[in-house]
Amino acid sequence: MEQGFRRSMEWLHTWAGVVLGSVLFAVFWMGTLSVFDNEIDRWMKPATRLPPSPQTLSLEAFRPSLDEAIAAKAAFWNIILPNDRQPELQLRYKTGKTFVSHDVDPKSGRMLPDSGTLGGTGFIFPFHYTLQIELRDMGEWVVGLAAMAMLVLCVSGVIIHRKIFAEFFTFRPHKKSRRVLLDLHNLCGVLGLPFHVFLTFSGLVILGATYFPAGVHAVYANPRAYFFDANNLSFLAVKPDRTAAPVVSLDEAATRARAMWGGDVPQTVLVANPGKASSRLAFFRVNEGHVVMDRDVVAFSGATGALLSRSPPLSPVMQAQRFLSGLHLIQFHHWVLRWMYFVLGLGSCAMIATGFLFWQESRRKKQGNTFGFRLVEGLTSGSVTGIILATLAFFVSNRLLPANVHWLGQGRAALEVWVFYTVWLATFVHGWVWPRHVWLGQSAAIAVFAAGAVLLNWVTTGDHPLRTLTHRYLWPVAGMDMVLLVGAGLALLATLRLARRVGAHSGASQRVEGAG
Amino acid sequence: MLAVVMGYFASSAFFTVLSVLLVGMGMPRAESVTLGIMLTFIVYLCLIVWAFAARAAGQPVVVFCLLILCGYGLPLFVRHGG
Amino acid sequence: MAVLLYSAFAVVLFLAFALLALTQFAHRRATGAADLPPERVGQTRAVAGLLVGAVLCVTTYTEGGGFGFLLWVGLVSLAACAVALVLGWCPALLAPLARMMVLPASPFSARHQPPGAGG
Numbered sequence: 001m002e003q004g005f006r007r008s009m010e011w012l013h014t015w016a017g018v019v020l021g022s023v024l025f026a027v028f029w030m031g032t033l034s035v036f037d038n039e040i041d042r043w044m045k046p047a048t049r050l051p052p053s054p055q056t057l058s059l060e061a062f063r064p065s066l067d068e069a070i071a072a073k074a075a076f077w078n079i080i081l082p083n084d085r086q087p088e089l090q091l092r093y094k095t096g097k098t099f100v101s102h103d104v105d106p107k108s109g110r111m112l113p114d115s116g117t118l119g120g121t122g123f124i125f126p127f128h129y130t131l132q133i134e135l136r137d138m139g140e141w142v143v144g145l146a147a148m149a150m151l152v153l154c155v156s157g158v159i160i161h162r163k164i165f166a167e168f169f170t171f172r173p174h175k176k177s178r179r180v181l182l183d184l185h186n187l188c189g190v191l192g193l194p195f196h197v198f199l200t201f202s203g204l205v206i207l208g209a210t211y212f213p214a215g216v217h218a219v220y221a222n223p224r225a226y227f228f229d230a231n232n233l234s235f236l237a238v239k240p241d242r243t244a245a246p247v248v249s250l251d252e253a254a255t256r257a258r259a260m261w262g263g264d265v266p267q268t269v270l271v272a273n274p275g276k277a278s279s280r281l282a283f284f285r286v287n288e289g290h291v292v293m294d295r296d297v298v299a300f301s302g303a304t305g306a307l308l309s310r311s312p313p314l315s316p317v318m319q320a321q322r323f324l325s326g327l328h329l330i331q332f333h334h335w336v337l338r339w340m341y342f343v344l345g346l347g348s349c350a351m352i353a354t355g356f357l358f359w360q361e362s363r364r365k366k367q368g369n370t371f372g373f374r375l376v377e378g379l380t381s382g383s384v385t386g387i388i389l390a391t392l393a394f395f396v397s398n399r400l401l402p403a404n405v406h407w408l409g410q411g412r413a414a415l416e417v418w419v420f421y422t423v424w425l426a427t428f429v430h431g432w433v434w435p436r437h438v439w440l441g442q443s444a445a446i447a448v449f450a451a452g453a454v455l456l457n458w459v460t461t462g463d464h465p466l467r468t469l470t471h472r473y474l475w476p477v478a479g480m481d482m483v484l485l486v487g488a489g490l491a492l493l494a495t496l497r498l499a500r501r502v503g504a505h506s507g508a509s510q511r512v513e514g515a516g
Numbered sequence: 517m518l519a520v521v522m523g524y525f526a527s528s529a530f531f532t533v534l535s536v537l538l539v540g541m542g543m544p545r546a547e548s549v550t551l552g553i554m555l556t557f558i559v560y561l562c563l564i565v566w567a568f569a570a571r572a573a574g575q576p577v578v579v580f581c582l583l584i585l586c587g588y589g590l591p592l593f594v595r596h597g598g
Numbered sequence: 599m600a601v602l603l604y605s606a607f608a609v610v611l612f613l614a615f616a617l618l619a620l621t622q623f624a625h626r627r628a629t630g631a632a633d634l635p636p637e638r639v640g641q642t643r644a645v646a647g648l649l650v651g652a653v654l655c656v657t658t659y660t661e662g663g664g665f666g667f668l669l670w671v672g673l674v675s676l677a678a679c680a681v682a683l684v685l686g687w688c689p690a691l692l693a694p695l696a697r698m699m700v701l702p703a704s705p706f707s708a709r710h711q712p713p714g715a716g717g
Binding site: 188292332 | 602618619622625627662664665671672673676679681683685686687
Binding site for chain 2: 005008009011012043115155156204208209212214215217218220230247253315317318320321324
């Protein structure tokens with residue numbers, strides 16, 4: 001029984017890993033980068049590299065933008081106020097299906113020029129949970145399936161790992177490459193296990209209502225009602241009306257909200273149905289000091305200023321859910337933890353990659369020429385080094401494309417995304433057509449691209465690493481440059497080692513031929 | 517494959533039953549659904565592992581079918597409000 | 599100040615995991631130290647467990663429940679990884695600690711901080 005159980009888990013681990021490993025790597029890689037999404041935004045939108053301002057403008061200063069939204073019959077209008085990860089203030093409203101969004105200098109109220117990029121928060125973070133597949137939420141379902149597979153992989157991995165305690169610390173870099181790969185896989189897997197399980201599980205819980213709509217439908221009329229109820233947003237569910245009514249003073253309402261929070265400031269100000277008698281004015285409290293996402297909302301009637309609702313204290317169940325979503329979404333401000341997430345995320349990526357490589361190494365001799373093996377081989381390089389390379393190409397194109405460029409009817413932001421996909425596709429083709437030197441070539445390319453991105457950032461914005469390191473407000477840019485440089489260094493090291501091994505191989509085969 | 521698909525529907529059914537039961541027991545609706553979501557993923561995980569571990573497919577299939585019947589039959593009798 | 603505190607957590611966890619690892623035969627042999635008597639193995643593991651638990655208490659005390667717990671989980675993973683890497687590449691670094699563990703006197707008067715324990 002024991003043996004049979006282990007064997008079936010082995011089978012499950014192998015095939016779930018091989019089939020969904022590429023998706024998992026993409027999700028973990030983009031998730032790891034999303035840890036620093038705001039910082040990537042700073043790097044990709046040089047206009048928003050602003051020194052922090054001690055005092056901000058009053059909310060009423062943005063009334064012209066609100067009036068603009070009212071004139072455009074916007075469904076909502078909101079302000080996201082600056083914080084220490086995001087120096088600029090964001091104004092956004094939605095008319096019909098288009099979002100109009102502006103970055104604003106909080107000190108002067110001046111509109112910043114449009115950066116023409118989706119950046120970290122607009123591309124990398126959504127990619128993490130939708131894979132940018134917009135067809136009927138397909139992307140979310142694929143990610144959900146992969147995440148479920150990740151949980152299954154964790155469980156089955158622990159079961160098939162025979163000597164989990166005896167080999168807890170085992171890492172033998174001097175053995176054969178296959179053994180080293182397995183050691184690394186086990187090391188990242190076992191030691192990062194709490195991280196993998198927590199993050200995967202919380203990710204699933206965040207999107208749970210999407211994945212299991214049946215239970216929600218059993219209790220609510222529609223998922224939207226559940227979303228509003230769970231997030232204390234029921235004040236938004238109003239019948240639209242046509243009576244025009246001006247929005248009351250934003251500052252006055254903000255003062256009342258702050259008084260209710262004991263002086264805490266709002267993070268987001270939302271006006272729903274602006275300009276109508278049924279308009280709603282809501283303030284969302286900052287959420288930086290703790291893990292639990294409290295989503296504390298105070299809502300007023302936009303037309304009269306009457307208090308409508310305030311979030312009640314969280315019940316234990318909701319608290320558990322908010323803790324899980326908080327630890328996944330990392331809205332809190334804690335630099336040590338943030339870097340730890342980044343490093344552990346890279347560890348997860350390493351685990352997936354080494355798992356793939358181990359699968360190949362252990363099958364290369366026996367079935368190296370079968371179609372399935374070739375397929376997985378191409379997939380692996382494309383999905384591991386390929387997505388890294390594509391992301392770097394995304395950064396490089398961000399610095400290279402001129403502002404306001406239009407090509408084939410695509411705007412600048414869309415072109416960057418096209419560069420990403422083109423490069424990614426190219427790495428798959430590379431992996432299938434020339435499987436022999438694919439790792440060598442792609443790690444060399446990574447080194448070049450990463451170093452190139454730093455150089456281009458210097459050339460196009462004048463912010464070289466020395467300057468960014470000495471100015472506190474440029475540290476996000478400095479951090480990104482440093483990570484890119486370290487990445488370039490590691491890729492270079494990998495390239496050199498691979499080149500030496502290839503050299504030794506061809507030397508050996510030549511000697512064999514010579515002897516023959 | 518069978519385990520994944522049937523497991524999905526079985527745990528989804530479990531979720532339905534649980535939410536309806538909890539609401540029936542007087543828990544606020546948002547809480548019962550949220551608790552249901554969290555537990556459902558754990559149930560789904562266990563079901564998958566169990567289905568793959570079982571030597572013959574018979575037992576899990578029977579249990580899954582029972583769960584599905586319960587889950588999708590129950591809402592026919594209990595009307596949701598709202 | 600905060601940096602010192604976090605480094606202290608990391609060092610203590612590193613020590614704890616190094617102690618745990620050095621109760622295992624393969625790793626003791628790698629450091630070239632003598633074998634441990636069985637009762638010492640139990641003692642060492644208990645002390646290492648206590649250290650890991652103590653760090654959890656201190657982090658939750660200084661950082662608050664949520665942050666403290668996450669910080670602890672992360673640091674545990676990273677410290678254990680660091681121990682594994684040190685044992686893989688340069689086990690000699692842990693040899694002094696391994697030798698101290700056999701001493702009859704209190705082996706945990708942590709005068710020795712293994713180099714490379716920072717993270």
